[in-house]
Amino acid sequence: MSRGFGAAGFGGGPGHGKLKFDDDELHSKISKQLLLRISKYFLPYWKQTLLVMIVLCVSAVLGLLPPILIQHIIDQALPDKNLHLLLLLVLASLGATVVSGLLGVLQNYLNSFISQNIVHDMKNQMYSHLQQMPLQFYSSVKQGEVITRMTSDISGIQGVFSNTIVNFASNLFILATTAVTLFIMNWKLTLLGIFVIPLFILPTRKMGNFSWKLAKKTQEKFSEQNEVIEETLSISGYLLMKLFTKEEAEYSNFKTINAEATNLQIRQSMAGRWFMMVLSTFTSIGPLLIYLYGGYLFIQGELTVGTIITFVALLGRLYGPVLQMTNLYVDIKRSAALFERIFDYFDMDPQIVDSPLALHINASGKDIEFRDVNFAYQQDKPALRHISFTAAAGTLTALVGPSGAGKTTITNLIPRLYELDSGAITIGGKDIRDFTLDSLRSQIGLVTQDTYLFNGTIKENLLYANPEASEAEIMDACRSAYIHEFIMELPEGYDTVVGNRGIKLSGGEKQRISIARVLLKNPPIIIMDEATSSLDTVSEYYIQQAMHVLLLNKTSLVIAHRLSTIMAADTILVVKAGAIVEEGTHDSLLKNDGVYRDLYNKQFEPKILS
């Protein structure tokens, strides 16, 4: 059985972990399919993209005007002492500059419009895609990776358009228009100017690779730093650090990484400075050669001063794009890799989806049946083996067994959080895979051990189950869950903010709120994992009462940790090493003198305290 999720797999495959500078990024091929897939994102904005290209083209031509006009000023207006022509040429030059500036503003707006909209579309697509991913994905993916994908990776796409694509097109247009103009002006001088280009292309390429490696290292350090922050300054990490008094060690670890990151950044900016120094020496060789040879031609009477000056100015327009395009390939590859990483995620198969003929289910008054169910999280390591039982409608089935026996796994298969490998689970005799996921899950109320409450008010947390519930209904549910009095005693009552994951409430209180939440949803099937933590007698009493209301007339499966629950159960399933080893009522199982009796003696038998 394969549990792969598309090309990327979970957490380990290429494109995971260090997100911005993967080793093989520069070696990855930009395939036709990839380009086609990327271009699909631009399709809705093709009009704006076309407009950007036109603007770039016009800007490239306009950029040529000022140097050419200067040539006419020097060669015609000044020697002829023609004030009218001088004024005209200066105004024309000014006009070209102003129009260029305006076009720049328009282009900037279009850039942002296109790139931000693509980011917007991708974020929506990614979020809804991630919602479809199975539980297995979230238990395997590295902490924080989903957020990185959703934020920095997708946001990186924004730069692809505004930097990479626009730069490429703009440089290409400038290069082409300038080269043509130069050749028309004087082909010999042009060849001389081009002659020095290899001199600075080589160091630029070398520098590009070098700074790429440095940037990669810096990025890795930052990822490392983020991991430390995430691990030690999240609520559970923080608790772990405090309880094991690891503050000193963690701080020193953080300091080391921080110092390394700082060093790398300084090196990066210094490398840039040195390079610029070398580069400016090489790029000034071209103009010097033009002055030399052009000057000679001027002395021979073959060239005007204006031409020489215009030539040198235009040469700058030639060298700039050449330099930028030399390193653009790094940008292009990086952009392609960025898209690839995002596509990796899009290609992961949601696995658990509605079948084409899926129906709506109403589970009220229907039996749940497991028929020879087998399941493994990992190949060759079965978690459940030949599970068969019936949870009759309206009854309480208790699951008991040692830790790691497979009780949670059994319950997770009913709402299809995981998909079984063989066998079937039926509700009212129909396979659960024939029902729509939405309707199936709407029929099930899940009360987990570790109650998840988001950081909002108690009321907001309760409304999550049923946004339409009235104030009276909310209070009724809380009364039934024996938590209303407690809530009312809080200074802000139902508007009390519960803190991250409900940290401000005790385990018992959280579970009762979670019971109230399920009561508001009022589904016909209840799955509950009783809290194992020992509760004081008052809390225990309240939970029992709350459970009593919750399970009334419901088909329920409870992973039982309390004596009162197994005593109240209609059927007890004893799970051991992924199989049901005994089944019956409390009394019949006790008589059996088997696994249950043993478990009962160790775990459930009331201890007589002296």
Ligand SMILES: Nc1ncnc2c1ncn2[C@@H]1O[C@H](COP(=O)(O)OP(=O)(O)OP(=O)(O)O)[C@@H](O)[C@H]1O
């Ligand atoms: N997401 C997972 N991926 C891989 N293995 C898992 C996963 N969840 C559980 N397991 C393994 O499957 C087996 C059954 O786990 P399960 O959580 O169902 O046991 P349990 O009986 O509910 O235990 P407990 O009472 O301690 O909660 C265990 O060996 C566990 O390590």
